[in-house]
Amino acid sequence: MKKEKIKNGLMLFAFFFKIGCFTFGGGWSILAQMEQEFVDKKKLITKEELLDMVAVGKSVPGIMITNISMLFGYYVGGWFGGVCAVLGMTCPAVLILSFVTAFYKVLKSNVWCYAALRGIRCAVVPIMGSAALSLGKEAFRKKMAVPICAVALVLCVFTDISNVLMIVAGIILALSVRAVKKAKGGQMA
């Protein structure tokens, strides 16, 4: 492997490691930091290119921000850069969570911590609710989204259908609708 490639990889690892340590609230604040560092300061990439990566990263399954790290890392340093970027982003989370998990049992058996956790649990529903609302704002712009959501909700609540199965069925449905539309379009032309 060329020296420069290794250097690039290490640079990517260090940057994403740093970001991973201090970022609350997921993807969007990480993107702002990437823009500052790579678009404004280092000028490795233009703003349009970064936005394109975000669009693609969002539309591939998996965690959005690791997908974007992979796309960006690949752009800067090939597959090695991509792997370094993803690992850098992941390491801090794993380290911090390992620490928390190690103390979780102790925390849970402490009366005060248990009371605090119980209070926090009551805040989880509002947090998830607001996440669902902001997802809905974007998704419900498509007119088919509401009926799809309604059918899926009924299936979720009243049957034991597996979530994975439901998503796979959804993908198959989407692709077949698309194929039918394309075939029709072809006949018209």
Place this chain on the structure above:
Amino acid sequence: MIYLRLFAAFMKIGFTSFGGMSMIPVIMQEMKVNQWMTAEDLTNLIAIAEMTPGPLGINCATFAGMQTAGVLGGIASVMGVLMPAYTLTLGVAVCFAKFRGNDIMSCMLDVIKPICIAMILAVILNLMQENYFPNARIDWFGCGIGIVMFYLILKRNWSVPKVITLAAVLGMVGYGVLGMA
């Protein structure tokens, strides 16, 4: 082997969600089906993953994996949840220019997103029952915390760490000091 099973479960989770909250329902179902975690631990998992820095999906995978099978379990889970990035996204990165104009993925997302929202709503219903109506009783104090937090997030734009901190303090005062059941 437990590590392989965790890896496979989280790979499935990674490939069928698009990050953030959309992973929670799938994680919950996997954990319940395999009896790796209790419902209470799962709610705590969301709280802890939101409180710590880093992407939610990775935090959840680490916590769930470690709870189930120690440090190696955590690593196996994280590797599983990263598989889409290492396979699909790497593939996409190689042909980035071609992919930009392609509408297959966005067409799939149009269907997946509403399904994920439905799944999140179903989890919310489930959690409401567990957190606000434990053992077929109404936890008035808990309902109060929920309503206040919902207001603070939606109308006052409070950030998640702030909301969680306040909820922890309220929980300590209400359940600890005042001894509400």
